[in-house]
Amino acid sequence: MRTHDDGRHELGQNFLTDPAAIRAVVDLVARTGGPIVEIGPGGGALTLPLEGLGRPVTAVEVDGRRVRELRDRVGPGTSVVHADFLRFRLPAAPHVLVGNLPFHRTTAVLRRVVHAGHWTDAVLLVQWEVARRRAGVGGATMMTAQWWPWYDFAVHRRVPASAFRPRPGVDGGLMTATRRPRPLVPEPRRREYQAFVHRVFTGPGRGLRQVVRAAYPAARTSAWARRHGVTDRTLPRDLGAAQWVELFDLVR
Template identity: 80%
Template sequence: MRTHHNGRHENGQNFLTDRAVIAAVVDLVGRTGGPIVEIGSGGGALTLPLEALGRPLTAVDVDPRRVRELRRVVGPGTSVVEADFLRHPLPATPHVLVGNLPFHLTTALLRRIVHSDHWTDAVLLVQWEVARRRAGVGGATMMTAQWWPWYSFALVRRVPATAFRPRPGVDGGLMTVTRRADPLVDARRRPRYQAFVHRVFTGRGRGVREVVRAAYPSARIADWARRHGVTDRTLPRDLTAAQWAELFERCG
């Protein structure tokens, strides 16, 4: 297997070199189905093992030199594209996303991903704290809550900084994002739902019940709160995806 881990670092990429982590990523992708689109292929540390899955593979990278080098070693079923993933058009048919995301672009890339259609699963390597927050470990962020009705987020494992070259200043986190087959909220209501989550997260009050009572005085949520064990100390970050969806329905 030929890979490249040295060279210019201006694109902010920390190249994955740990074979066990690479195998874990490929295994997760192997549990999905359909064509694969890799985000930031670099020297092919993931690209070449992914080829063993025998599925159509498109590797996208912004570095023309690495694109030229990778094109020399990939098989006929792999297409290596020189492009910025933030602007690269994605397939209009079901596909799977995978990538070791540049840490400084994680938020922008995640936003591009969740706003994109047609992909079914994403296997992503990001900063450890970002992976934890997106998966709702220790409490969900507003971004996670805003997208929960349509996607499920899961934390797979922590990846030590020693698994990368150059070594970053923080550990990484391997996570998955899966598009829900049955969304918890109709997609046509997404703007209203996301505005609702923003209002609850940023509203004034000591807990969810107080915030909702102030923002939606006519909403009847007492029985919802009792059934879900929501008290005056429950914060927006403590709610689950299903609880958010039901609370949105209650508040109209």
């Protein structure tokens, strides 16, 4: 039988083996409430400790061999489903997402997560730089800026490559996404807001002010720029969630 530290290269499996990192994930999940959906449980390194929280767990695993092995090890409150998370139908009720994501599928899984409804919290282990950029540390990505009005992203700790088997080429990062109870932008305006962020991130210009002037010449943004210290060197990645929302209100 395979052990939880024996990953399959073709599935991008780098299984978490460090007890401290596993405890950190479980501790973050313990701060949430509701049923748990685990993304890619592998051999159960997180699944079995998560059972200790006394909440229903649904573990979604694409590797059929792992599914069969894990079903023999979990308790009655855990369901192990053989499916690709990208195609799995999530519950239509509040739940929490947890997962040590395959590094080569991180972007695809994150896109699936942010587009999904009903989940309240997501506790995810991704590449360290992805975790930082999602949380806006050192500059946010366009994807983060597009979803900030609906989710709060945070990075919690760096997880060394030595915590995984097989060992990946980069460190991991433990991050969370929390659905805002009151979005900063009304849901009916989501597409409009996200198109605005895309236009600013991809528009011509050497800095944010030039981009905004070119894209929205009639917008009065000088006072906003002074208030937030926006200069010709400021880039779209330098803005925070509240600054994006305020700028959107000004230009729309």
